Amino acid sequence: MEVTPTRCQVFGCTRAPLAVCLHCNNYLCKPHFNEHETTAIPSTTSSLNTVIELGTLLECVNKLHGKVENNLTCNGLIDEKLDELNQWRTKSNKVFEKFCDEKRHEITSLFQNEFSEGKRKGWIKSIDSLKQQVSELIQNNTTANKEDVERVKMKIEHFIQNEMNFIHIKQKYLDLSDYFTIVTTINIMKLINAFKTATEWNLWTCKLTDDDVKVVAQELKINENCQALHLSHNKISDIGVQYLSEMLKLNKKLIKLWIGTNQVSDQGLTILCDALKYNDKLTTLYVHENKITDDSVSIILDMLQVNHSLNWLDVTDNLISKNGKQRLSDGIAKIRKIHIDV
Numbered sequence: 001m002e003v004t005p006t007r008c009q010v011f012g013c014t015r016a017p018l019a020v021c022l023h024c025n026n027y028l029c030k031p032h033f034n035e036h037e038t039t040a041i042p043s044t045t046s047s048l049n050t051v052i053e054l055g056t057l058l059e060c061v062n063k064l065h066g067k068v069e070n071n072l073t074c075n076g077l078i079d080e081k082l083d084e085l086n087q088w089r090t091k092s093n094k095v096f097e098k099f100c101d102e103k104r105h106e107i108t109s110l111f112q113n114e115f116s117e118g119k120r121k122g123w124i125k126s127i128d129s130l131k132q133q134v135s136e137l138i139q140n141n142t143t144a145n146k147e148d149v150e151r152v153k154m155k156i157e158h159f160i161q162n163e164m165n166f167i168h169i170k171q172k173y174l175d176l177s178d179y180f181t182i183v184t185t186i187n188i189m190k191l192i193n194a195f196k197t198a199t200e201w202n203l204w205t206c207k208l209t210d211d212d213v214k215v216v217a218q219e220l221k222i223n224e225n226c227q228a229l230h231l232s233h234n235k236i237s238d239i240g241v242q243y244l245s246e247m248l249k250l251n252k253k254l255i256k257l258w259i260g261t262n263q264v265s266d267q268g269l270t271i272l273c274d275a276l277k278y279n280d281k282l283t284t285l286y287v288h289e290n291k292i293t294d295d296s297v298s299i300i301l302d303m304l305q306v307n308h309s310l311n312w313l314d315v316t317d318n319l320i321s322k323n324g325k326q327r328l329s330d331g332i333a334k335i336r337k338i339h340i341d342v
Contacts, residue, residue, distance in 0.1 A: 008032055020055040027055070130156055188212040192219050200228040204258065213240035217247040220254065228256040232286065238268030245275035252281050260288035260314070266295045273303035280309045288341070289317040294324035301331040304338070314341040 008015045008029035017027035133152050188208070192215065195201045203216065213236055220226060231244075241264055248254070264272075269292050276282060292315060304310065320328070325342040332340050 018055075020058060126159055130159065188215050192216065195226070196223065197225055199225055200230070201226050202230045203234070204230040205233040208234040208236065208240075210235075210237055210240035210243070214243045217243040220247050221250045223251075224253050227253055229254060230258045232258045232260040232262070234262055236262040236264065238263075238265055238271065241268035241272050245271045248272075248275040248279045248282065251279075255281055256284040257282060258286040260286045260290065262290055264290040264292065266291075266293055266299070269296045270299050273299050276303050276310065277306040279307070283309055284312040285310060286314040287318075288314045292318035292320060294319075294321050294327075296320070297324050297328045297331070300328060301335065304332060304335050308336075310338065312339045316341050 005017055005027045007013065008017050009026040010028060010032045013029060013032060015029035015031070018030045019033050020027050021033060130152065133155070137148055137152065191203060191206065195203075196219075201216075206212075208216075208231065213231070213234075216229075216231075220229070236259060240262075241259070244257075244259070248257075264287060269287065269290075272287075273296075276285075296315075297320070300313070300315075315328070320342065328342055329340060332338055
């Protein structure tokens with residue numbers, strides 16, 4: 001592995017190197033680099049800043065190579081993540097113990113303040129009175145009417161709600177199975193690896209989350225094969241759309257995108273439309289069955305004033321009113337010819 005010198009490679013010079021000379025492949029300080037620029041390579045058009053940047057990049061790649069070659073192992077990665085898990089467990093145990101201590105004190109104080117022997121005897125006396133009233137109604141069932149029954153019933157309910165309501169306090173316990181999630185990208189990476197060379201990526205109904213979409217978007221920033229991306233029927237919100245929008249500003253191969261039946265709102269569509277102002281490749285966009293309202297009509301029309309590649313748009317089954325659909329259709333007709341499903 002190449003090691004970056006700590007001194008200028010001109011004989012006798014002790015200054016630190018600033019850049020690598022592409023002509024002689026030596027690391028040089030600024031004075032000697034300027035000298036090479038005017039003598040050894042007088043015809044070069046590379047600026048000093050560009051060469052300095054290239055030298056920095058080379059050093060970065062060399063360090064990365066060393067890290068992967070010498071330090072990166074499967075067991076090392078496993079140990080690192082298990083160590084993080086153990087740290088989380090220790091920290092979480094302390095939090096849970098503190099929380100439980102607070103609740104123990106809370107429960108003890110509540111019942112000690114509310115419960116006393118005098119109150120208990122008072123409750124027994126009240127209950128005996130209610131019991132007597134019910135017994136009398138049973139004995140006099142021929143003369144008792146519905147109003148009498150309702151009156152006693154209300155007394156019982158009043159006693160329960162006002163005298164003994166603290167007994168019925170309900171505790172709701174946290175179900176850790178709903179909240180404890182280890183986020184992993186292993187499964188989504190398996191899907192991506194299966195599609196890497198394909199022109200059409202079918203990722204619909206895969207229960208993809210925003211974190212999964214982030215991984216997909218990162219891959220598509222550099223992938224030059226995918227032309228159609230199916231992401232409908234997943235769990236994608238405006239956050240996931242943000243990742244896709246950043247990708248669309250860079251990707252020049254994708255021409256069809258499906259993100260229907262997700263959780264995209266006006267905010268997400270605004271972000272997407274902004275990205276499409278810089279994308280001249282996408283021709284087809286499906287955002288059906290989301291949470292898009294009339295507020296997005298003007299956003300879509302503004303985008304189409306700038307974007308000239310999109311020729312198929314589906315926004316059906318959203319929250320756009322009849323009037324909003326008409327405004328969208330009429331507005332698009334004035335801009336240019338495009339297939340629109342509203």
